[in-house]
Amino acid sequence: MTTASGPNRPATPDNPLIPGFHPDPSICRVGDDYYIAVSSFEYLPGIPLFHSRDLSDWTLIGHVAERPGQLDVGQVPTMGGAWAPTLRHHDGRFWCVVTDAMGRGSLIFTAERPEGPWSDGTVMRGVDGIDPDIAWDEDGTCYVTYSGLLLSGGVPTHLGIQQVRMDPETGQALQEPRSLWSGTGLMFPEAPHLYSIDGTWYLMIAEGGTERGHSVSIARSDRPDGPFEGCPANPVLSARSTDRPVQNTGHGDLVRTADGCWLMVMLGMRPRGMARAFSPMGRETFVTPVRWADGWPVVEPVRLAEPGPAVSRHEDFAAGVPGPEWVAVRRSPSEVVSSYGRPGALRLRADGSDMDSLRPVFLGVRQEHEEASFTAELDVSSGTGGLSLRMDELHHYDIEAGPGTVRARARVGPLSQSWELPRPGDASAVLLRISTGPVTFPSDGRGSLEHGGPDTVRLSVGTGDGWQELAALDGRYVSAEIAASFTGRVAGLYAADGTVNVRWFHYEGHDTKR
The missing domain is CATH 2.60.120.200 (Jelly Rolls)
Known part of the structure; x- marks a missing residue:
């Protein structure tokens, strides 16, 4: 269990945190070490992994998918492949769940060390959707929460945020999917992350689409399977209709730092041009401070650092x-x-x-x-x-x-x-x-x-x-x-x-x- 206590305004590393095409970040802290995994789509090796000890300087230490067969991207359509990993550490192992879109489906990878070697990847059965998250309650029950976007059968259908209890060793869902809180009604509820904080379960999602309307919303419950109540201030993060230099901010993941502060990593874009309409580097990884008020996270706007040296x-x-x-x-x-x-x-x-x-x-x-x-x-x-x-x-x-x-x-x-x-x-x-x-x-x-x-x-x-x-x-x-x-x-x-x-x-x- 993590806690929301600690300093109310943490120092923030410079943005972009990881520049260039590095979208959908998921962050995990183990002691004084921080790790981030990002999406890679049709590129191999797949699912880059970064490490830092100060949250400012990040080093690429490897990839989850470095061997043939871990991802089936050889013939995937453009925009297919490795989507939206969730990286966690539990019971002495690192876990990475990810969707191999139009390939193998939703997968569970494990490793003793983040540098690998990672497992071949276990296919989840009974999980039809994208952007899986993995979490455990205090008695060891494993929950996989995901976005119910059905990619097969022609026009995609969206079922909202879904959840199953899971046997993570076999990849077998232990129940039929149930629907959870799916945001404020904006399109494409996705990127769910489930956290236990101070005895309360929080479900954080992205909604509004990954374009300019992208946002982060959050809900809470006394149980990992809900029912959840939404935050009155939702969305807690969005850059839409603003003049901020970082747009499309969403797909966030929370981490408590070693000094007791909280941060959110998320994807964002740096649009340029006369109408700020074009983003050459696509979706990058950014970070912003989080404080807590009345049991809800208060997320600061994402700020862009002054340019560093060449x-x-x-x-x-x-x-x-x-x-x-x-x-x-x-x-x-x-x-x-x-x-x-x-x-x-x-x-x-x-x-x-x-x-x-x-x-x-x-x-x-x-x-x-x-x-x-x-x-x-x-x-x-x-x-x-x-x-x-x-x-x-x-x-x-x-x-x-x-x-x-x-x-x-x-x-x-x-x-x-x-x-x-x-x-x-x-x-x-x-x-x-x-x-x-x-x-x-x-x-x-x-x-x-x-x-x-x-x-x-x-x-x-x-x-x-x-x-x-x-x-x-x-x-x-x-x-x-x-x-x-x-x-x-x-x-x-x-x-x-x-x-x-x-x-x-x-x-x-x-x-x-x-």
């Missing part, structure tokens, strides 16, 4: 397989990196796919800053490949090099446009860059629709004495709102033909003042 990371691939931040689409990175050619080079071998494919030969990292650049040196003497800024297979910007040619390409829904020029120089190595930066407004100071996007994406090739730009594209078409995507931008390397050796990759990023 970040620079260089990967020369000398150590072999790239680090855990590198992901592939619907297959593991080990399937994409076919072998190592010469020492210090990452080899990608084309297989007939391209960036329009569901399973491209692609290896990428998340964009984490509002202004970023991705640069790579590639040996294309035996193939064609390059860099891609990807939202999904229908929304991506690419720059690639092959024998004698450099090509920039924009894919936006059913439309595709490309720009070509002869490759500078005659060496096998070529430098390619994708950069995101401010929108350039007309000299007369007047904006227009064509200048209303969040940023400008520039696709360039190195010439030996500088950079030659092939295309400067509106960033709105690779943003979460245009792609209607649950993910965010992932940028990285791909092979379209033959074999491509990547000598190094460099990321630079910084945020801008509001």
Whole structure:
């Protein structure tokens, strides 16, 4: 049992807590250690796990799903895959429950240590829905509470918040699902979390949809299975109809800190553009303080920190397989990196796919800053490949090099446009860059629709004495709102033909003042 006592106003770490495409956070504290798990959708490895001891500096320590078969995302539709994990520690073990949407279904993973190895995943039987939560009462009874969104059978049907008693070892529900409190009547009640605090059971959910109407509401009961009464101040958190720089705040999870304070982690978005309509990095992880009054949580608005120093990371691939931040689409990175050619080079071998494919030969990292650049040196003497800024297979910007040619390409829904020029120089190595930066407004100071996007994406090739730009594209078409995507931008390397050796990759990023 946790308690609501303690200091009333905790210090808050800087936001975003975990930048870039890291949605649906669930937080767990074990002693002085904090852990966060987030959604990964069609990307592998799946379900990233972060660790911190000060709640400010977070390190990616691994993933729940790192082996074949733990998630069945190989052929899932876009937006399918690993949705909304709940991370908990109980009886000496770590537990992660998650929905493998359009894949295996709702799953229970366990591990002795958060770094893994995690179990293969037990399929829950009798749980038809998404966003599962797991909790235990004092006598050890396990409850799985979830959002009753039925994904099978054509048009989705929503049954509201549901709950079953569960045998967590076998995944078998021990009763028929029962309906619980499902919010204030806003659409899509989801992301339930059940807590026992000071002898009272709290049911916290998201409602209003994961777009601008997203919010957090809460109810309480003297029993884990209800009935629940809603908080008079619901929703206790929402940014809708405000000018706050962090929007779409919802899908929250509570944690009591080691010094007795309370915090809520949640997803949010940093929309940009003239109408603040486009979010390039999609849904990120944020945090805000919580205090208690009359037995209810009072949640402060989510505040965005002043920009920190610029970040620079260089990967020369000398150590072999790239680090855990590198992901592939619907297959593991080990399937994409076919072998190592010469020492210090990452080899990608084309297989007939391209960036329009569901399973491209692609290896990428998340964009984490509002202004970023991705640069790579590639040996294309035996193939064609390059860099891609990807939202999904229908929304991506690419720059690639092959024998004698450099090509920039924009894919936006059913439309595709490309720009070509002869490759500078005659060496096998070529430098390619994708950069995101401010929108350039007309000299007369007047904006227009064509200048209303969040940023400008520039696709360039190195010439030996500088950079030659092939295309400067509106960033709105690779943003979460245009792609209607649950993910965010992932940028990285791909092979379209033959074999491509990547000598190094460099990321630079910084945020801008509001």
